[in-house]
Amino acid sequence: MKRFALNSATTKRWPLPDLVAGCVDAGVSGVGLWREDLAANGMNGIEGAAALVRDAGLTVTSLCRGGFFDAPGWLDENRRAIDEAAAVGAPVLVLVSGGLPAGRRDLDAARAHVGEALGKLVPHALATGVRLAVEPLHPMFCSDRCVVASLRQALDLAGPYPPEAVGVVVDTYHLWWDDQVWAQIERAGRENRIACFQVADWVTPLPAGVLLGRGLPGTGCVDLRRFREAVDAAGYVGPIEVEVFAEEVWSRPGRAVLDEAIAGYLAHVA
Amino acid sequence: MKRFALNSATTKRWPLPDLVAGCVDAGVSGVGLWREDLAANGMNGIEGAAALVRDAGLTVTSLCRGGFFDAPGWLDENRRAIDEAAAVGAPVLVLVSGGLPAGRRDLDAARAHVGEALGKLVPHALATGVRLAVEPLHPMFCSDRCVVASLRQALDLAGPYPPEAVGVVVDTYHLWWDDQVWAQIERAGRENRIACFQVADWVTPLPAGVLLGRGLPGTGCVDLRRFREAVDAAGYVGPIEVEVFAEEVWSRPGRAVLDEAIAGYLAHVA
Numbered sequence: 332m333k334r335f336a337l338n339s340a341t342t343k344r345w346p347l348p349d350l351v352a353g354c355v356d357a358g359v360s361g362v363g364l365w366r367e368d369l370a371a372n373g374m375n376g377i378e379g380a381a382a383l384v385r386d387a388g389l390t391v392t393s394l395c396r397g398g399f400f401d402a403p404g405w406l407d408e409n410r411r412a413i414d415e416a417a418a419v420g421a422p423v424l425v426l427v428s429g430g431l432p433a434g435r436r437d438l439d440a441a442r443a444h445v446g447e448a449l450g451k452l453v454p455h456a457l458a459t460g461v462r463l464a465v466e467p468l469h470p471m472f473c474s475d476r477c478v479v480a481s482l483r484q485a486l487d488l489a490g491p492y493p494p495e496a497v498g499v500v501v502d503t504y505h506l507w508w509d510d511q512v513w514a515q516i517e518r519a520g521r522e523n524r525i526a527c528f529q530v531a532d533w534v535t536p537l538p539a540g541v542l543l544g545r546g547l548p549g550t551g552c553v554d555l556r557r558f559r560e561a562v563d564a565a566g567y568v569g570p571i572e573v574e575v576f577a578e579e580v581w582s583r584p585g586r587a588v589l590d591e592a593i594a595g596y597l598a599h600v601a
Numbered sequence: 602m603k604r605f606a607l608n609s610a611t612t613k614r615w616p617l618p619d620l621v622a623g624c625v626d627a628g629v630s631g632v633g634l635w636r637e638d639l640a641a642n643g644m645n646g647i648e649g650a651a652a653l654v655r656d657a658g659l660t661v662t663s664l665c666r667g668g669f670f671d672a673p674g675w676l677d678e679n680r681r682a683i684d685e686a687a688a689v690g691a692p693v694l695v696l697v698s699g700g701l702p703a704g705r706r707d708l709d710a711a712r713a714h715v716g717e718a719l720g721k722l723v724p725h726a727l728a729t730g731v732r733l734a735v736e737p738l739h740p741m742f743c744s745d746r747c748v749v750a751s752l753r754q755a756l757d758l759a760g761p762y763p764p765e766a767v768g769v770v771v772d773t774y775h776l777w778w779d780d781q782v783w784a785q786i787e788r789a790g791r792e793n794r795i796a797c798f799q800v801a802d803w804v805t806p807l808p809a810g811v812l813l814g815r816g817l818p819g820t821g822c823v824d825l826r827r828f829r830e831a832v833d834a835a836g837y838v839g840p841i842e843v844e845v846f847a848e849e850v851w852s853r854p855g856r857a858v859l860d861e862a863i864a865g866y867l868a869h870v871a
Contacts, residue, residue: 436822438824469740469741470740471740471741471807473777475806481779481780508740508750510712538809539806539807539808540806540807551744552701553706554706
């Protein structure tokens with residue numbers, strides 16, 4: 332249980348104060364947060380949210396998310412996201428890089444732009460001590476959410492920058508289909524790039540829009556333990572976040588979901 | 602137009618006699634067929650369907666499909682599919698390899714089984730002169746439809762067998778996100794494995810179940826011409842099938858869809 336962390340997206344409708352209390356009660360010590368959590372009403376700003384979490388003895392494992400480098404104003408928005416990660420004590424800012432610009436078909440150009448965008452953010456990351464984590468998303472999100480579609484590609488994009496500034500996210504939901512992922516996890520360890528490890532299961536049928544189709548650990552077909560053993564073997568000793576987006580999960584009480592996430596983690600990941 | 606072929610899945614509700622007449626009228630000389638087309642009422646069996654197509658002067662470019670090696674009775678079913686391809690004069694049988702067996706998480710084993718299944722079918726393919734074409738499907742279909750999720754993987758699976766017995770399908774819809782696909786198309790040409798080239802566009806949002814979300818050429822974000830140029834450069838000189846599954850496309854008259862498919866092909870592929 333020491334490495335288990337709840338990503339707040341899993342319990343999207345659980346207000347942060349309740350989530351914090353629930354985690355403490357359940358013996359969970361790490362939480363992955365979203366910028367929306369920090370901006371929510373009643374938080375007294377980021378400092379208030381940071382204090383709430385800190386005073387409860389919890390660690391913020393990551394902040395989601397920066398990225399979307401195809402959006403207007405992306406540079407300032409990402410600098411703000413880095414500042415928020417620093418303010419809330421998150422060591423890692425997860426980056427979802429954005430899809431193809433509207434009406435464009437040039438994936439190579441979009442991917443090159445991600446690399447350049449990282450370069451523009453690296454100085455601020457180093458200055459604040461927040462590590463950027465490039466997240467490869469499942470290829471079904473390639474056009475509209477993230478042109479980075481494999482771990483190999485994420486590592487290639489991170490390559491030019493210091494590992495303490497740019498790492499990668501290993502998320503089982505996005506990578507489980509890829510037979511090259513094991514070699515790439517090994518490489519990620521060797522290159523000291525594993526900044527974040529997130530766990531969700533693959534369940535079908537996918538819902539319309541495909542964003543909210545994930546399963547809690549153990550409810551799908553991903554060999555989650557193989558992933559955990561692979562990141563361990565690659566030298567990763569950090570937290571393991573359960574991050575599930577699913578309407579069916581969100582519709583249930585936060586505490587019940589947390590208990591299921593823990594049970595699934597213990598049975599299928601740990 | 603010489604290389605354009607209509608895959609009958611694009612005009613799913615157009616009965617084969619109407620499709621054949623429509624193709625002749627539109628100057629289309631190649632059709633990709635499905636086993637369902639051959640089994641449909643009024644066809645007088647496969648020989649009847651074969652005669653209908655042949656007498657109209659059309660060429661059958663491929664038959665869809667064999668595969669689903671996780672299903673009971675897959676070996677006999679695939680032998681029958683090979684026989685049907687031979688009977689209808691299709692040089693190629695497209696194989697959709699099937700997903701993970703229910704309740705299983707071992708992708709490596711499922712993929713190894715595909716390789717073994719190919720080996721069991723190769724003698725019959727060689728005896729009948731029907732080439733098996735392993736189709737890599739988009740990774741979003743990996744669990745429930747096809748564990749072969751990249752062109753590299755399809756080529757690796759085909760590798761042990763003679764190219765005249767086992768080739769691969771290059772389908773833009775399934776492969777467009779993969780930055781390794783260009784090198785793999787080159788390899789596929791070098792290894793003489795390109796058995797079939799299919800074209801569809803990627804459009805979002807995806808519908809529930811994600812099967813019926815394809816777009817006619819030009820309606821999405823895939824650089825289709827780059828694919829056509831890549832298979833050409835790899836030495837492929839065969840037909841180019843437009844194969845789109847989409848409820849919105851199926852709901853329209855077959856001839857209107859065929860005209861749009863031709864226009865999209867000429868503007869974005871040829």
